[in-house]
Structures are given as C-alpha cells and as structure tokens.
Amino acid sequence: MDSTESLLKELTEITGIAGFEKDVARAIEKHMKPLAKISYDRLGSIICRKDGSAKVPRVMLAAHMDEVGFLVKQITKEGFIKFIPIGGWFSQVILGQRVTVKTRKGDLVGVVGSKPPHELDDEERRKVVEIKDMHIDVGAARGFDVAETLGVRPGDPIVPWSPFQIMGNPKTYLAKAWDNRIGCALMIDVLRRLAKQRHPNAVYAVGTVQEEVGLRGATTSAVAVDPDVAFALDVSIAHDTPGFPPEEAEALGGGPAILVYDRSMIPNRNLLDLVTDVATKAKIPYHFSTVDKGGTDAGKIHMNRIGVPSLFVGVPTRYIHSHIGVIHRSDYDNCVRLITEVVRVLDAKKVASL
Numbered sequence: 001m002d003s004t005e006s007l008l009k010e011l012t013e014i015t016g017i018a019g020f021e022k023d024v025a026r027a028i029e030k031h032m033k034p035l036a037k038i039s040y041d042r043l044g045s046i047i048c049r050k051d052g053s054a055k056v057p058r059v060m061l062a063a064h065m066d067e068v069g070f071l072v073k074q075i076t077k078e079g080f081i082k083f084i085p086i087g088g089w090f091s092q093v094i095l096g097q098r099v100t101v102k103t104r105k106g107d108l109v110g111v112v113g114s115k116p117p118h119e120l121d122d123e124e125r126r127k128v129v130e131i132k133d134m135h136i137d138v139g140a141a142r143g144f145d146v147a148e149t150l151g152v153r154p155g156d157p158i159v160p161w162s163p164f165q166i167m168g169n170p171k172t173y174l175a176k177a178w179d180n181r182i183g184c185a186l187m188i189d190v191l192r193r194l195a196k197q198r199h200p201n202a203v204y205a206v207g208t209v210q211e212e213v214g215l216r217g218a219t220t221s222a223v224a225v226d227p228d229v230a231f232a233l234d235v236s237i238a239h240d241t242p243g244f245p246p247e248e249a250e251a252l253g254g255g256p257a258i259l260v261y262d263r264s265m266i267p268n269r270n271l272l273d274l275v276t277d278v279a280t281k282a283k284i285p286y287h288f289s290t291v292d293k294g295g296t297d298a299g300k301i302h303m304n305r306i307g308v309p310s311l312f313v314g315v316p317t318r319y320i321h322s323h324i325g326v327i328h329r330s331d332y333d334n335c336v337r338l339i340t341e342v343v344r345v346l347d348a349k350k351v352a353s354l
Contacts (some may be wrong), residue, residue, distance in 0.1 A: 001166075004332070005173070007031070007185050009164035012175035015100060015107075017069035017086045018210040020157045024065040028184055028207045035191045036205065041224045045217040046207040050191055052199035057351040059343055060204045060227035060308075061190065062218055062297040063183025063234065064211030067176065068321050070136075070158035072101065075147045079140030081110065083158055084131070087212035088294070091131050093322040098161040101138055105151035109161070110138040160323040171329045172252065178317045178325040180211065183233035186315075186335055193340045200347035208297050215264070218297035222304040228351050229271065229309050231339065232298035235325070236289050236314035250316055252328035255285030256335040259312035262291040264299020268309035270354045275311060275342055284338045289314075309354040313339060 001009070016024040025046045029038055036048035046065075068087030075081055081101065094112050101108040113135045115124070136158065138146060146152055162176035175181075187205040194203060204225045208217030222230070236257035239250040250257060258275060260267065279286045302310035315335050318326040 011181035015159040018066040021065040045221040048205040057228035060230040072156040079146035081136040110136040215300040218300040232296040235317040238316040257289040264295020
C-alpha cells in the first residue's frame with residue numbers, strides 16, 4: 001500500500017456524519033499542520049491557510065468532511081433501534097447492511113434488520129420498504145436492556161461499515177465515505193505539492209461541516225475566508241454501470257469531472273475555461289458533467305458577499321450515498337495534478353479577469 005492508498009484508507013475509515021466531523025477534522029489537522037496555518041470556524045469547519053508569494057488573491061479549496069449516515073430516533077421496548085437518515089438515501093440500499101452505532105460507551109456493531117425471503121408474501125416482495133419501517137439490531141434479546149446496558153440514546157450517530165479495500169483491478173478502490181473524504185484527501189495532496197512549488201496567492205484548504213444537510217459549513221467558512229475564487233472538491237457520479245444510457249458515459253478512468261450545472265450553482269464560465277485550458281496544456285484528461293438533483297459547497301460559496309467565481313471539480317465515483325463506493329486511482333491522481341496546476345496560475349491579474 002503506497003502513501004496515497006494509506007491516506008485514502010485512513011480518511012474513509014474515520015466515522016463522521018453531519019454534525020459529528022471532529023475526528024475527520026483532527027486527521028486533516030494532523031496532515032496539514034506541517035503545511036499550513038490552522039484555524040476553525042464556529043461550526044467546526046477546519047481552515048488551513050498556506051501563503052504563497054502573495055497573500056491575495058485568496059483561493060478556497062472546499063471539501064466537506066461529513067458522510068451520509070443515520071441518527072438514533074428511539075429504542076423500542078424490545079431493544080431495536082429506529083433511526084432517521086442524515087443525507088440523501090434510497091431505502092433499498094440500506095436493508096441487511098452492517099452499521100456502527102456510536103455511543104457514549106463506545107462503538108456498537110449493528111445490522112439493518114429485514115425479514116428473510118421465506119417469510120415475505122407476494123405483496124411484501126413487490127413493496128419498497130421505507131426507512132421508517134426499518135430497524136437496527138445491536139443484539140436485542142429478551143431481558144437485555146439495550147439503552148441501559150449499551151448506552152444507546154436518541155441522537156447517537158450511526159455510520160455505514162465498509163473498510164477500505166483494493167479491488168481485483170488494483171487501480172480501483174472500494175470504501176465508504178468517498179463522498180467526501182476523497183475531497184479531503186485531494187486538499188491534503190494539493191498542499192503537499194504546493195509546499196514544493198511557487199504559487200502567487202494564498203490557498204485556503206477548508207474541510208467543511210454539514211454539507212449533506214444543507215451546505216452549512218460552506219456558508220460559515222466562506223465568511224471566514226472571504227475568498228476571491230473557489231473550488232468545491234467532491235465526488236461526481238459515474239455513469240458507466242448497467243442502467244445508464246450509453247451517451248452518459250462518465251466513466252472511471254476518464255479523468256476528473258468538471259461540473260457545468262447542478263441545482264446549487266451555474267459555474268463561472270471564465271473560470272471553467274481557464275481550468276480546461278490548463279488541463280489541455282498539461283495533458284490532463286477531464287470530462288464535463290451535470291447533476292440534475294443536489295449541489296455542492298460551491299452552491300453557498302459562490303454567493304458569499306458580492307459573489308465568488310467558483311467551480312466544482314471532482315472524482316467519478318460509483319454507488320455514492322450507499323454503504324460503499326468505487327473510485328479509480330488515475331482519476332484521483334489527475335485531479336490532484338489539475339487543481340495544483342490551476343492554483344499555480346491564479347495570480348491577481350488572472351483572478352481579476354474572471
């Protein structure tokens with residue numbers, strides 16, 4: 001396992017849904033401390049500032065630290081946990097999956113319960129089970145008080161369990177929380193590269209909180225940074241699995257995605273052109289993408305104060321907002337290269353032209 005794989009393994013295996021990102025922030029701080037000056041906003045977003053040959057323009061690289069998960073809603077008298085989703089979930093991907101319930105007394109292994117197929121009648125087989133009808137089993141049994149003995153309380157976070165693994169194709173990696181630990185890793189690796197190269201600006205690498213529940217950390221951290229130009233670093237949605245039309249071929253191994261539209265932002269066209277020109281000159285593969293539903297941290301950052309030229313750049317990922325995802329190593333490496341090269345050309349004159 002090389003240093004990039006070790007970093008990706010470390011970040012994806014940390015647990016941290018919206019509102020519970022402290023452990024992710026600590027990991028980012030550990031890696032960023034030799035590279036940047038560290039501060040936090042009052043919601044918990046970590047701000048890592050690296051000055052180049054000038055303190056302006058301020059370039060913001062934003063990656064949200066939270067992953068999708070659940071919260072304990074209540075514990076039934078039999079000891080089963082009822083839960084609510086944190087972030088967007090499709091209920092069919094939840095049943096039968098293993099989870100970690102995080103309590104005051106420590107982590108608990110649990111499984112999202114479902115009836116065995118032998119017990120389903122025809123109507124139940126055709127029905128999509130709703131989250132409100134699901135439960136999590138952490139070892140419920142007659143005479144065993146889950147709440148008292150294990151310390152489970154309403155409001156405790158619940159996180160998908162899926163350790164990092166290198167797949168049969170050694171360039172493909174499987175893990176939970178690519179959305180968006182991939183962006184957190186990108187920020188770290190970009191600053192590592194910039195530590196050895198000149199850049200005519202100040203870079204603010206920001207790990208934001210609570211993106212999955214309304215881009216909240218992006219709102220507060222943008223006020224703290226007051227950027228002149230910004231990039232959201234996140235996952236994009238791979239379209240190379242069965243079920244997608246062939247014309248929507250956003251494929252693993254195709255290079256970073258540059259978003260031309262999502263529901264939260266129409267990107268700055270001059271910035272988009274600059275990034276694609278840099279990619280072409282450096283021979284870095286890329287492709288364009290759209291997201292009809294959902295948005296990124298750039299959706300709030302680009303509206304900060306009088307406006308911020310902003311763009312999304314991401315890594316194609318399969319199966320996002322589920323217990324697992326799959327990425328391709330070359331897409332990650334090329335995304336690091338692209339963001340690094342773009343930062344190096346963003347001097348005051350260039351940013352003013354945006």
